[in-house]
Structure formats: C-alpha cells, structure tokens
Amino acid sequence: MIEIKNLTKYYGRGESRFKALDDVSVRINDGEFVVILGASGSGKSTFLNVISGLEAMDGGSVAYDGQTLERMSEKELTKFRRENTAYIFQQYYLLPHLTVEKNVRMGADLAHNKDILPVLEAVGLAEKRRKFPAELSGGEQQRVAIARALAKNPRVLFLDEPTGALDEKTGRLVLDYMINLQAKQDFTMIMVTHNANIAQTADRIIKMNSGKIVGITENADKKTAYEIGW
Amino acid sequence: MIVSIKDSVKLFGISIMTCCAVTVCNLFLNYYLDLAAIADLIDNPVSQMLYDAQMMTAKVVCAVSGGCLAATTVVMLFFYIKHYIDSHSREIGILKALGYSDFKIARGFSVFGLSVFSGCIIGYLLSFVLMPRFYELQNADDYIPDIAISIHWELFVFLVLLPAVAFSLIAVGYSMIKLNQPCVNLLKGVAKEQGKSRDGRDKKSFVEDMKSSVLRGRKTLIFFIAFSAFCFSAMIQMSASMKDLASEMMGFMIFIIGVVLAFTTLYIAVTTVIRSNQQSVTMMRVFGYESAECKRSVLDGYRPAAYIGFVIGSVYQYALLRIMVDIVFAGVEGVPAYEFDFPVCLITLAAFIVVYEGIMFAYGQSMKEIPLKQIMSE
Ligand SMILES: Nc1ncnc2c1ncn2[C@@H]1O[C@H](COP(=O)(O)OP(=O)(O)OP(=O)(O)O)[C@@H](O)[C@H]1O
Ligand SMILES: [Mg+2]
Numbered sequence: 001m002i003e004i005k006n007l008t009k010y011y012g013r014g015e016s017r018f019k020a021l022d023d024v025s026v027r028i029n030d031g032e033f034v035v036i037l038g039a040s041g042s043g044k045s046t047f048l049n050v051i052s053g054l055e056a057m058d059g060g061s062v063a064y065d066g067q068t069l070e071r072m073s074e075k076e077l078t079k080f081r082r083e084n085t086a087y088i089f090q091q092y093y094l095l096p097h098l099t100v101e102k103n104v105r106m107g108a109d110l111a112h113n114k115d116i117l118p119v120l121e122a123v124g125l126a127e128k129r130r131k132f133p134a135e136l137s138g139g140e141q142q143r144v145a146i147a148r149a150l151a152k153n154p155r156v157l158f159l160d161e162p163t164g165a166l167d168e169k170t171g172r173l174v175l176d177y178m179i180n181l182q183a184k185q186d187f188t189m190i191m192v193t194h195n196a197n198i199a200q201t202a203d204r205i206i207k208m209n210s211g212k213i214v215g216i217t218e219n220a221d222k223k224t225a226y227e228i229g230w
Numbered sequence: 231m232i233v234s235i236k237d238s239v240k241l242f243g244i245s246i247m248t249c250c251a252v253t254v255c256n257l258f259l260n261y262y263l264d265l266a267a268i269a270d271l272i273d274n275p276v277s278q279m280l281y282d283a284q285m286m287t288a289k290v291v292c293a294v295s296g297g298c299l300a301a302t303t304v305v306m307l308f309f310y311i312k313h314y315i316d317s318h319s320r321e322i323g324i325l326k327a328l329g330y331s332d333f334k335i336a337r338g339f340s341v342f343g344l345s346v347f348s349g350c351i352i353g354y355l356l357s358f359v360l361m362p363r364f365y366e367l368q369n370a371d372d373y374i375p376d377i378a379i380s381i382h383w384e385l386f387v388f389l390v391l392l393p394a395v396a397f398s399l400i401a402v403g404y405s406m407i408k409l410n411q412p413c414v415n416l417l418k419g420v421a422k423e424q425g426k427s428r429d430g431r432d433k434k435s436f437v438e439d440m441k442s443s444v445l446r447g448r449k450t451l452i453f454f455i456a457f458s459a460f461c462f463s464a465m466i467q468m469s470a471s472m473k474d475l476a477s478e479m480m481g482f483m484i485f486i487i488g489v490v491l492a493f494t495t496l497y498i499a500v501t502t503v504i505r506s507n508q509q510s511v512t513m514m515r516v517f518g519y520e521s522a523e524c525k526r527s528v529l530d531g532y533r534p535a536a537y538i539g540f541v542i543g544s545v546y547q548y549a550l551l552r553i554m555v556d557i558v559f560a561g562v563e564g565v566p567a568y569e570f571d572f573p574v575c576l577i578t579l580a581a582f583i584v585v586y587e588g589i590m591f592a593y594g595q596s597m598k599e600i601p602l603k604q605i606m607s608e
Contacts (some may be wrong), residue, residue: 049602054516054600054602055600055602074598075520078515078518078519078520078521079518080518081516081517081518082517082518082519083518085518086517087516087517089606091606093509093512093513093605095440095443095510095513097443097444097446097447098439098440098443102436102439105435105436105439106436106440106513106514106517107517108436109435109436109437110517110518110519134418152517
C-alpha cells in the first residue's frame with residue numbers, strides 16, 4: 001500500500017517560487033490500477049516523479065508499506081527504486097545502440113531475471129529481439145519499454161502518458177497489453193494521462209488541477225482498451 | 231549558415247593544442263633562424279659542435295612536437311565536425327531537403343579555422359614573451375656569440391596564417407565527405423551502424439553490454455583518452471630528464487604543455503562521452519542502477535586505453551631522449567649520461583593513477599543526479 005500524506009512540492013525559489021503540488025493526500029492499494037487525470041500543467045508528472053522517488057518532496061510523506069521515502073538517503077532511494085519500481089514514459093527512452101533484447105536486459109538484470117523470452121513474448125516482440133530501436137515502429141518501441149519495465153518484476157509500475165506518442169490503433173494495442181498484464185501479474189499500476197477516455201480503463205481515477213487533487217472516483221464501470229473512445 | 235562563430239569557441243581544445251604547438255615551434259624556429267645567421271662567427275671546433283647540436287635540436291623538437299600536435303589537431307578537428315554533424319543532423323537534413331548543396335553547408339565549417347587561428351596567434355605572441363629567457367638559457371655557457379632576437383615574418387606566415395587557412399580547407403573538405411549522405415538519414419538521425427552489435431548469444435550482463443556499446447559508439451574518444459595519458463606520461467617524465475639535460479626552463483615548459491594537453495583532451499573526451507550517453511544514464515538511474523554502475527558502464531571502458539597510452543608515453547619519451555643524447559649530442563662534451571628514470575616513472579604513474587581515477591570518480595559522482603526534465607526537453 002502506498003500512503004501519500006500532505007505532499008507539497010515547489011519549483012524555483014524566491015519571487016518565482018511555484019507550488020507544483022499542494023497538500024496532496026491519497027492512498028493507493030496493492031494491485032490497484034490508478035489513473036491520474038488532469039490538464040497539461042496540473043502537476044501530474046510532478047506527482048508521479050515525487051511518489052516514485054525520482055524527485056525530492058518539500059513537505060509531506062510518501063510511505064510504501066510503512067517505508068517512508070522522505071527519510072531515505074540517495075543510496076537508499078536508488079535501492080528502493082531498484083527493488084520496487086519501474087517506469088514507462090511517453091518518449092520511450094530506449095538505449096539506441098543496444099538491441100531490443102539488451103534493452104530488456106537492462107530491467108531484467110536488476111531482478112536477476114535470466115530468461116527474458118517470456119516478457120518479450122508477452123509484448124509480442126520475440127521475433128524482433130535482435131533489432132535496434134531505430135528499426136522499430138513507435139508502438140513496437142513502446143512495447144520494448146513495457147517489456148523492459150516488466151522484466152524487472154516491479155511491485156509498482158509508473159506510466160507517464162504511455163500512449164501519448166502513438167496513433168489510435170497502436171495506442172489501444174499498447175494500452176490493452178498493459179491492462180491485461182496488470183490483471184494477470186497483479187502489480188500496482190499508476191498511470192498519468194490527460195485523456196478522460198483512457199481513464200475509463202482504471203480501477204480508480206484521481207483528478208488533478210493546479211497541483212491539487214480535485215476528485216477521486218471509483219470506476220465501477222471499468223472498460224477495456226477497445227471499448228473506450230479515443 | 232548553421233555553423234556560427236560561437237561554435238568555433240567550443241573548439242577551445244583545438245586552440246589550446248595549436249597554441250602549444252606554435253609556442254614551441256616558434257621558439258625553436260626563431261632561434262634556429264637567428265642561429266643560422268651567425269654561422270660565420272663560429273670559430274672553434276668546440277663551439278662548432280655545440281652549434282651543430284643546437285641547430286639539430288631545434289629541427290628535431292619542431293618536427294616532433296609540431297608534427298605530433300598537428301596530427302592530433304587534425305584528428306580533433308575531424309572529431310568535432312563529425313560530432314557537430316551527428317548532433318545537428320536534423321537541422322542539416324532540413325537544409326538539404328530545402329535544396330542547399332553540400333558545399334553551401336560545408337562552407338560554414340570553415341569558421342573552425344578561426345579556432346586554429348586564435349590558438350596560433352596566442353601561441354605566437356606567447357613565444358615572444360618567453361623568447362628572451364629562452365635565448366639566454368640556450369646560450370648559458372657562452373660557447374656561441376650572443377644572439378639578438380629578430381622577428382621573422384615568414385614564421386608568422388608559416389605558423390599562423392597558413393595553418394588557419396589549411397585547417398579551414400580541411401574542415402570544409404571533411405564536412406563535405408560527411409554530409410554526402412541521403413537527407414532522409416540525416417532527418418531521421420539514423421544511428422550509424424558503428425556502435426552497434428547484433429550479437430545476442432553472449433551472456434554478458436547489461437552493464438558490460440552497455441560498456442562495450444559505449445566504446446564502439448565513439449572510437450575517436452579511445453584515441454583521445456590514450457593521447458591524454460600519453461601526454462601526461464611522456465611530457466612529465468621528459469620534463470624531469472630535461473632539467474638535467476637541458477635547462478630548468480625547458481623542463482618547466484614541457485611539464486606545463488604536457489599537463490595542459492592531457493587535461494584538455496581528457497576533458498573533451500569525458501564530457502563528450504557523458505553528454506552523448508546522458509539519456510541512457512538517466513534511464514539507468516530511474517530504474518535503480520547506482521551511480522557507480524552508471525560510471526562503470528559509461529567511463530570504465532576507456533581505462534585500458536588510458537593505461538596503454540601511459541605506457542606508450544613512457545617508452546616514447548625514453549626513445550626520443552635516447553636518440554637526442556646518442557645521435558644529436560654524440561661527441562658533445564658535458565652532456566650528462568641518460569638512462570631510463572624508474573623512480574620518476576613510478577612517481578608519474580602514481581600521480582596519473584590518482585589524477586585519472588580521481589577525475590573519473592568525480593564524474594561518477596555527478597551521475598547521482600537524475601536530470602529527467604533535462605532529457606525530456608531534448
Ligand atoms: N523543473 C521545473 N521548474 C519549474 N517549474 C516546473 C518544473 N517542472 C514543472 N514545472 C511546473 O510545474 C507544473 C506542473 O508540471 P507537470 O510536468 O507536473 O505537469 P503535467 O500535469 O505533467 O503536464 P503535461 O500534461 O503537460 O505533462 C507546470 O506548471 C510546470 O510549468
Ligand atoms: Mg507530464
């Protein structure tokens with residue numbers, strides 16, 4: 001369980017100090033799929049980066065099963081990320097000079113995961129494992145990023161607009177992969193999007209505006225990636 | 231024109247390199263010409279022998295240091311141009327798509343000649359600052375009549391103007407070659423085949439894979455790192471021997487040049503490696519790799535090159551001084567015996583280990599930060 005209490009985050013200092021997160025509190029359960037929905041600039045990415053231990057917070061607390069991030073040293077945070085989290089971004093950020101297989105190895109090595117073939121098969125890229133990122137389509141590249149994250153066996157998977165750079169067809173495909181894998185493997189999934197349709201696939205929707213949570217809705221009518229509008 | 235004068239400022243490595251080369255060459259060549267002018271005044275065999283030895287030294291030093299540094303400058307120039315084209319491939323691709331010819335784009339690279347020019351002119355002026363003391367020391371024993379410094383304009387042409395023009399032309403020529411590729415490749419920034427290996431059978435760990443791909447990606451940097459260690463090793467050891475063989479000033483000059491060259495090339499190489507792998511390192515950090523592991527995968531691959539460079543430098547300086555003492559100064563009396571100086575070599579090695587590993591460690595520490603925002607805005 002992730003317990004987030006009174007989280008605040010500022011950017012800049014002095015006159016230009018800007019409150020990117022303003023007293024955010026929420027609790028996220030294990031195995032839950034949560035979407036963070038909000039307009040551009042509402043603080044979604046900041047929220048994700050802070051609760052995943054990539055950026056420092058200025059106030060409040062983030063606790064994973066009682067383990068609090070704010071007290072961790074830089075070394076402990078690295079260890080925390082290594083053991084618990086994985087990340088997928090809108091820009092895939094694959095390593096351009098390494099093959100698909102070796103990109104996936106980047107995640108797998110951290111979990112001492114020797115056999116990466118099942119993960120590659122799960123995202124349908126076993127055939128293309130000797131290709132380089134530049135030789136793949138956008139959707140395929142994003143699936144490599146997914147495989148890289150999954151190979152790490154994360155407890156919590158963070159996604160920042162994972163379908164933002166994809167067209168409708170590939171976007172649905174990638175989203176569908178994610179949702180099915182999450183249901184099967186039962187990790188916690190926290191996804192940022194500004195698309196209200198995509199939010200309909202989640203267990204719970206957290207709405208953000210100007211650095212604040214303005215609404216949390218249980219999504220009783222959970223849809224699949226192929227049932228939503230785009 | 232996409233290459234601006236500001237870009238030529240970034241080539242300070244080239245300026246420093248040429249500055250060192252021109253300082254040394256102008257000192258010795260100016261001396262050589264002034265010496266040649268008084269050939270008639272030498273009246274006894276002892277002076278004649280010393281005179282000949284000094285003439286020879288001037289030629290050897292110029293050829294060796296000038297040649298070495300000129301060659302390295304060419305390599306560095308090529309590296310900069312390639313790097314520039316790689317990192318601006320999109321803009322260049324757009325220009326080509328708009329119908330700019332290769333020559334029209336390549337022409338802009340001639341401003342890189344400015345870096346050569348500025349280095350040369352500074353070196354030229356610097357050599358005149360050092361010259362009075364240099365002349366005095368060269369003739370400390372008074373075997374040769376005192377020589378007055380005269381300014382030789384032909385040296386200005388050969389050491390300043392000509393190199394600037396030549397390097398401008400080389401820059402244009404080389405960039406023409408590099409630009410000669412389909413503009414789609416430039417637009418897409420299609421990564422060159424080098425740096426890539428499809429070999430998937432090996433069971434190396436990710437960090438090891440990353441290490442070899444970083445090495446393969448920028449082979450020129452292997453040369454730079456080796457060269458940096460070479461300069462450090464050769465020049466510092468040589469400067470220690472020079473104190474006995476020639477003069478304190480010579481020793482000091484060589485020491486300074488060695489240290490400056492070593493640090494400049496190392497700085498250029500390491501910052502380039504780190505910048506071009508920034509995104510990969512950031513992703514590794516995001517996934518929970520420690521900064522030490524990131525450092526290992528990005529920087530440690532160059533360590534063998536550094537130590538090999540050091541060894542070559544030691545051998546090189548020994549061979550050079552051996553030749554100087556045995557051939558150039560053969561028969562000149564009062565030249566101290568020369569042997570390989572093991573204590574100095576060991577001290578230099580120790581200093582090298584401390585400095586090199588220390589710098590690498592410091593760069594590794596800088597990988598603690600995760601500049602997510604920075605890579606995202608790129
Ligand atoms: N490094 C920074 N320095 C200053 N301000 C920042 C910084 N990073 C983000 N901000 C500001 O914080 C606010 C929230 O940014 P954030 O990236 O979290 O928004 P977002 O909801 O993810 O938007 P988008 O949907 O466009 O990605 C924005 O107003 C942004 O300008
Ligand atoms: Mg964002």
